[in-house]
Amino acid sequence: MSDWMCTGCGKVYSTDQMLKLKLVKAVESDTNPHQQHGFLSQCTCGHVLMRDEWSKHSSVLIVTEDGYNTFTVLVNSWFIGLNHKFGDGPDQFYETIVEVPALEYEKTFRYATQADAETHHAEILEKIQNGEFRLIPRIRYEFNLTEDE
Numbered sequence: 001m002s003d004w005m006c007t008g009c010g011k012v013y014s015t016d017q018m019l020k021l022k023l024v025k026a027v028e029s030d031t032n033p034h035q036q037h038g039f040l041s042q043c044t045c046g047h048v049l050m051r052d053e054w055s056k057h058s059s060v061l062i063v064t065e066d067g068y069n070t071f072t073v074l075v076n077s078w079f080i081g082l083n084h085k086f087g088d089g090p091d092q093f094y095e096t097i098v099e100v101p102a103l104e105y106e107k108t109f110r111y112a113t114q115a116d117a118e119t120h121h122a123e124i125l126e127k128i129q130n131g132e133f134r135l136i137p138r139i140r141y142e143f144n145l146t147e148d149e
Contacts, residue, residue, distance in 0.1 A: 003083040005093050007054065007114075008047025012083075024048055053079040054094075054114055056121055060128050073128055074099040077121040084110050096121050 002015045013021070023039040030036040041049045055078035063070050077096040084092040092110035094117035099106045111117045127133050 003091075004041075004049060004081055005083065005091075006043040006045060006047050006049055007079060008043055009045035011043060011045065013041075013043075018049065021049075026051065050081050053081065055079070056118065058121070058125055060125065062128060062133070071100050071102050073133070074101065075121060075124050075128070077117045079114065079117075080110075096124065098124060 004013045004015065004018045005011070006013070018041050021041040021043065024042045025033045026037040026040045027033070033039055040051055043049060055076070057077075058075040060073045060075070061070055062073055075096065075098050077094065080093060080095050082093075084095070086092075091112045094111040094114055096109045096111075096117060097106060098109075109120060111120065124133075
């Protein structure tokens with residue numbers, strides 16, 4: 001079952017319950033939301049789900065140990081709205097993704113609370129800036145043997 005959380009009041013809705021909530025324009029200035037940005041559900045507390053939710057974005061440049069390459073590391077944390085918990089595990093309404101786009105590297109972390117997400121976001125940045133997260137250059141070889149017919 002999928003659970004959606006309202007950050008306005010903390011109420012959790014099943015998908016069926018959320019779909020029965022009042023719909024409001026996703027972007028208030030839209031003149032024709034059917035052809036523009038569409039609609040979002042509004043909690044009974046008045047908060048519009050998935051609009052103006054918490055997020056934090058950071059970018060850090062790091063240099064490989066050999067000093068020849070510089071890469072951008074992106075650290076993005078946000079409220080994801082939909083609970084991503086596994087089985088009977090803890091709720092996971094927030095996530096942080098660490099990316100090195102040039103290397104197609106991505107690591108995802110999930111949390112129950114915004115406080116946990118904010119704390120881990122800061123810890124990740126500190127580790128990157130202190131050199132605890134390093135890029136070690138590797139040479140990748142491929143061997144492809146084809147036989148002449």
